[in-house]
Amino acid sequence: MWKALVVIGAALTVPLAPILVFAGALAGPQTATQTVSAMCAGWAGDTPASIELDAGQMNRAALIYATALDTGAGPAGAVVGIATAMQESVLGAHPASHNPNSDGDVGLFQQRSLVGWYADGTTQAENLRILADDAYQARTFYSGHTTTAGWHIPGLTDIDGWQRMSVAEAAQAVQVSAYPDAYAKHEGLARTLVALFAGQPAGLANCGPMGPSLDCAPTGMPSERGQTPDALRVMRCIHSRWPQIRSLLGVRPGDPKDHGSGRAVDVMIPNYFSPAGIALGTEIAEWARTNDTALGVTYVIWREHLWSVARADEGWRRCGQAASCYTGPDPSAAHLDHVHISVHGTQGTGTSAVGSGSVVLPVDRYRLTSRFGDTGPRWKKAHTGLDFAAPTGTPIQAITAGTITRTGPAGAYGNLTTLTTSDGTVIYYAHQSAIHVTVDQRVTAGTVIGKVGATGNVTGPHLHLEVRIAGIPTDPDRWLRTRGLTP
Structure with missing residues (x-):
């Protein structure tokens, strides 16, 4: 894969101090494999529920975690690093990763062994010996490498705003791979491993871009079972x-x-009838209300009052008067002893920073046919999007602003365009008869990007609209509704 080079005025010294593998990962030499959850909460697609990792893979993952902490990338950076190494070399276990490919890429992160790249040897053979050190590759992934000629190959911590990117987007910013979406499928495994190394309770990983204030550890409570993301x-x-x-x-x-x-x-x-209990419940209810977009909240009920996204401009509404909820002597039914918070399920953005810009429907005149989650012989598991039936040639609009990241034939999707938003969400526009945009083109909501068609796995002309957050399909109908549009 092609690696970007950035010239700097002075050489950057990257200390290569010894890195101690995180002690909580594995104690002493191990021979048995360990089964690790690989799933994100919610739709898992074709991602396996769990993956078996051997002792070497676990130790390399722990090494990446320790290096992320040591370089200031932190746990979020560790997730990116582990997901990257899993895609590039199966955490160092893929036999082909030990020998340079046609581009000279080798090792844990598939770093280039040619002279003048990731190592300062005078021959490729010398560079191969340097890059065989997993600790060297891990530190280089985070801190980058300054060549003897004064060029700096960026690492993760050199990428401006990587913390706000999806895992796949951040990994791609470093690796510049021909397969930029491939890293997303390893996010669940990476988050599970980072939680393990951090000593957090077990629980399904919540995936997708998350601000530090909402990247919260599992509770360890049985009540997590069956909950949506x-x-x-x-x-x-x-x-x-x-x-x-x-x-x-x-x-x-x-x-x-x-x-x-x-x-x-x-x-x-606790003590819901006391002034302190009332203040605590009110604080939590207000937190849910003010973070509704990030949390995917639909409505909140507390002390006989209801707030909803659909009628947010009306504020807190009194139950039994302006809201259809219970008011009366039963403290539970009246929500005096608890705050009730309802959510969409998979629509929370995970960050308190609300994106700017408008959102539009993809076509003007249409009929909705297959919906998200439908099952049948036409789909391998379940339908992953929302279908807008319309005549061939109907203009297709970008539903939001972003960058075009793929165009062209894509198997069952037919002629496909993908658009990636600033938060890493990927929008699929499938089965087109014509494509009017190119890769890397920036578009705004409403830009015509193609025309409805019947290419790929179809029974008639329609647009298949798919929304993927952290590589996981989510319901486009709900995604649009939370942004004020009803398909």
Whole structure:
């Protein structure tokens, strides 16, 4: 893969101090494999539920974690590094990674062994010996490398704003791979390993871009089981912010509403009748309200008052008067003893920074046919998008601003265009009869990017719209509704 070079005025000295493998990873020489969860919470696509890693792979992952902390990239950087090494070399276990490919790339992070690149040897053979050191490659991934000619090859910490990128986007900024989306499928495994090394409780990984204030560790509570990604984020961040909360309720089997589908959290307030309890519940309810976009919140109920995204301009509405919720003597039904928080399920952005710019529907005149999650013989598992049936040649608009990252034939997708937004979300526009944009082109919401067609796996002309967050398909209907549009 091609590596970008940036010239600097003075050489950068990168200390190559010995790195101690994180002690919590593996104690002493190991021979047995370890099974590690590879899934993100929510839709996992074709990602396996778990992966077996041998002792060498676990130690390399721990080495990457320690190096991320040592270079200032922190746990978030460790996730990027582990996902990258998993894609590039299967954490050093792929036999082909030990020998240079046609470009001279080799080792844990597939760094180039040619003279004048990632090592300062005078021959490629000397560079191969240097790059065989996993610790050297790990540090170089984070800090980059300054060549003897004064060129600096950027590492992760050199990339401006990498913390706000998706894992795949940050990895691609360093690796400049021909397959930029490939890193996303390893995010679940990487987050699970980082949580393990950090000594956090076990739990499914929440994937996608996350600001530090919302990247919260699993609670270790049984009530996490069956919760959607948005509900997990709510539970985990409340548990982290308010340790005095000892009871968080989630899935309620048989409930016909949000609790039955893992899209609600009940935050039980200690001493709810006291001034301190009321203040605590109010603080949590307001936190959920003010972070509604980041958390994927749809509505909050507390002390006989309801706030909803759909009627946010009306503020907190009184139950039994301006809102359809219970008011009366039952403290639980009246939400006096707990804060109820309902969420979309997979729509939280994970960051408190709300994106700017408009959002539009992809076509003007259409009929919705197949919806997200539909099953049948036409799909391998389930339908991953929302289908807008329209005549061939109907203009297709970018639904939001972003950069075109792929165009052309793509198997069952037919003629496909992908658009990547500033937060790493990838929008798929499939089955087109014509494509009007090129890779790396910046577009705004409403830009015509192609025309409806019937290419690929179709039964008639339509646009298949797919929204992927951290590589995981999410419901485009909900994604659009949370941004004020109803398809």
